[in-house]
Amino acid sequence: MNIPPKVTLIDVSARDGLQNxxxxxxPAQRAELVQRVSAAGLPELxxxxxxxxxxxxxxxxxxxxxxxAVRNPAVRYxxxxxxxxxYENAVAAGVTDVRLxxxxxxxxxxxxxxxTIDESLADHTQIVARAKQDGVHIEAVIGxxxxxxxxxxxxxxxxxxxxDHYYAIGVRDISVADTVGMGTPKQVAxxxxxxxxxxxxxxxxxxxHDTRNTGFANVxxxxxxxxxxxxxxxxxxxxxxxxxKAGGNICLxxxxxxxxxxxxxxxxxLDGLIESARWLQGVLGKPLxxxxxxxxxxxxxxxxxSATPAAASS
Amino acid sequence: MNIPPKVTLIDVSARDGLQNxxxxxxPAQRAELVQRVSAAGLPELxxxxxxxxxxxxxxxxxxxxxxxAVRNPAVRYxxxxxxxxxYENAVAAGVTDVRLxxxxxxxxxxxxxxxTIDESLADHTQIVARAKQDGVHIEAVIGxxxxxxxxxxxxxxxxxxxxDHYYAIGVRDISVADTVGMGTPKQVAxxxxxxxxxxxxxxxxxxxHDTRNTGFANVxxxxxxxxxxxxxxxxxxxxxxxxxKAGGNICLxxxxxxxxxxxxxxxxxLDGLIESARWLQGVLGKPLxxxxxxxxxxxxxxxxxSATPAAASS
Numbered sequence: 001m002n003i004p005p006k007v008t009l010i011d012v013s014a015r016d017g018l019q020n021x022x023x024x025x026x027p028a029q030r031a032e033l034v035q036r037v038s039a040a041g042l043p044e045l046x047x048x049x050x051x052x053x054x055x056x057x058x059x060x061x062x063x064x065x066x067x068x069a070v071r072n073p074a075v076r077y078x079x080x081x082x083x084x085x086x087y088e089n090a091v092a093a094g095v096t097d098v099r100l101x102x103x104x105x106x107x108x109x110x111x112x113x114x115x116t117i118d119e120s121l122a123d124h125t126q127i128v129a130r131a132k133q134d135g136v137h138i139e140a141v142i143g144x145x146x147x148x149x150x151x152x153x154x155x156x157x158x159x160x161x162x163x164d165h166y167y168a169i170g171v172r173d174i175s176v177a178d179t180v181g182m183g184t185p186k187q188v189a190x191x192x193x194x195x196x197x198x199x200x201x202x203x204x205x206x207x208x209h210d211t212r213n214t215g216f217a218n219v220x221x222x223x224x225x226x227x228x229x230x231x232x233x234x235x236x237x238x239x240x241x242x243x244x245k246a247g248g249n250i251c252l253x254x255x256x257x258x259x260x261x262x263x264x265x266x267x268x269x270l271d272g273l274i275e276s277a278r279w280l281q282g283v284l285g286k287p288l289x290x291x292x293x294x295x296x297x298x299x300x301x302x303x304x305x306s307a308t309p310a311a312a313s314s
Numbered sequence: 315m316n317i318p319p320k321v322t323l324i325d326v327s328a329r330d331g332l333q334n335x336x337x338x339x340x341p342a343q344r345a346e347l348v349q350r351v352s353a354a355g356l357p358e359l360x361x362x363x364x365x366x367x368x369x370x371x372x373x374x375x376x377x378x379x380x381x382x383a384v385r386n387p388a389v390r391y392x393x394x395x396x397x398x399x400x401y402e403n404a405v406a407a408g409v410t411d412v413r414l415x416x417x418x419x420x421x422x423x424x425x426x427x428x429x430t431i432d433e434s435l436a437d438h439t440q441i442v443a444r445a446k447q448d449g450v451h452i453e454a455v456i457g458x459x460x461x462x463x464x465x466x467x468x469x470x471x472x473x474x475x476x477x478d479h480y481y482a483i484g485v486r487d488i489s490v491a492d493t494v495g496m497g498t499p500k501q502v503a504x505x506x507x508x509x510x511x512x513x514x515x516x517x518x519x520x521x522x523h524d525t526r527n528t529g530f531a532n533v534x535x536x537x538x539x540x541x542x543x544x545x546x547x548x549x550x551x552x553x554x555x556x557x558x559k560a561g562g563n564i565c566l567x568x569x570x571x572x573x574x575x576x577x578x579x580x581x582x583x584l585d586g587l588i589e590s591a592r593w594l595q596g597v598l599g600k601p602l603x604x605x606x607x608x609x610x611x612x613x614x615x616x617x618x619x620s621a622t623p624a625a626a627s628s
Binding site: 184254261 | 315317461466467495496497498499500501503524525526527528529530531533534535561564565568569571572575576577605606608609611612
């Protein structure tokens with residue numbers, strides 16, 4: 001088992017974690033979330049997405065979140081962008097780290113972005129050209145890389161169609177996303193090794209959801225293959241109140257706890273992170289999936305789990 | 315990644331899943347649970363434990379569960395046994411598959427069994443001798459193999475102290491249990507490879523809890539190392555109402571779904587299993603952790619997750 005000494009975790013709670021919540025947080029609340037997460041030592045985070053506020057009211061005012069949050073110069077603040085209009089709004093707000101988003105599977109892509117995959121990719125070609133002039137860093141996020149709720153499993157070739165495009169236009173940072181939590185470790189290994197063999201100079205990242213409890217198995221599989229960048233969400237937020245079958249992102253503090261248990265450095269203050277997860281749980285007014293909020297950490301400081309374990313446990 | 319074509323799953327819902335529940339099920343209800351699980355195609359299951367009904371009222375009448383459940387001759391019905399008295403009660407009921415339980419860490423063992431590890435091991439030596447005469451199959455389950463809530467991480471040497479003993483007295487079926495969900499994939503790899511190298515002829519099994527969301531990452535790690543026997547619990551039942559930090563066993567139907575997604579045969583009818591999990595949820599009167607009850611399966615039959623995925627997801 002290949003366990004790296006250090007990995008980079010990217011919190012997506014202020015974007016993917018909140019975009020489907022029934023409770024709509026104000027830009028000021030989201031700015032506080034962003035500040036709390038960066039204060040806990042996250043090296044990177046997504047602060048929001050530049051999409052239509054009509055389509056996703058939860059993300060309205062992403063520019064305000066970016067501008068009002070007290071930013072740490074050592075932290076990278078990513079704005080998610082689906083199209084040129086979103087890119088222009090992000091850059092106008094001063095954003096220098098942009099994540100372009102596409103879906104590998106046509107039905108999922110078209111339902112999300114109301115245009116074809118190739119229309120998005122053509123648009124992204126123009127964005128990448130503009131970003132070079134603007135000095136903006138681009139990372140591509142390929143949603144639905146493992147499955148699409150409308151048609152099932154995503155073939156590796158569909159993921160590679162997007163990867164090929166981004167590589168050809170000069171993007172070297174690519175993240176594969178399991179938007180609906182349909183991926184398995186075997187599939188993760190197939191997608192990742194295909195990209196690694198085809199483009200050894202691409203820096204890969206992952207974005208897993210825990211819809212079907214496979215998130216941590218998927219992330220450990222990617223880790224074992226040398227992938228060192230992983231998205232996760234404070235509190236395990238995510239999921240959609242209008243789609244009861246949707247599930248949240250993998251839980252950031254639970255992932256930090258597992259990594260610390262294996263001696264992997266993330267630079268993150270686990271106790272501070274848990275405190276912020278508790279704050280977020282209060283703001284959202286409902287229990288979050290986080291196991292750290294329930295069971296507490298084992299590492300780095302061991303804390304007793306229970307004073308009276310049940311009899312005859314195993 | 316080493317993915318085997320077939321694995322054996324052992325349901326422990328009628329034992330570990332229920333032994334900590336506030337709602338105490340009658341032997342008749344537990345017999346129905348056992349019947350439902352075996353009808354769904356489980357090749358093995360734990361139907362209960364032979365412990366003091368004063369200490370664990372949830373397990374009272376394990377003999378009745380065994381005797382009244384309509385048993386399938388192709389299914390192995392394991393009774394968990396901590397000591398000679400439990401063994402005698404199990405054999406008197408006609409049980410032919412006994413799981414002996416010990417904990418690798420002294421504080422956890424002593425809190426559970428009110429005697430020392432070596433006292434239990436000496437008792438188990440006598441049980442194994444009796445079992446040979448009785449034609450009873452013995453499997454040893456080593457609880458706390460990765461952590462102990464009282465003292466933290468369990469050293470591999472402590473696990474090996476128990477493994478050495480069982481091997482010396484002729485036991486070749488040994489399961490390592492993460493009773494309190496403190497293990498990480500790295501630790502699982504260390505414990506399993508140590509046992510495999512020391513005793514290549516031992517048939518290993520695992521028993522993981524999802525207290526800190528590491529259960530599926532741990533099971534995939536064990537699978538990759540060639541371990542083909544894994545405990546799990548219908549609905550993800552487990553956890554203790556008097557110890558809010560305790561977490562349930564890994565969820566059986568979620569595990570089946572992940573394995574089917576990787577083409578691994580378990581012989582289990584996933585739809586039937588989910589139906590039984592829904593029944594159990596009704597009996598216990600509270601939501602169970604099962605993701606299959608919420609999100610539904612992707613495999614073997616693909617079912618749409620959501621008609622309207624959220625905008626700008628990734």
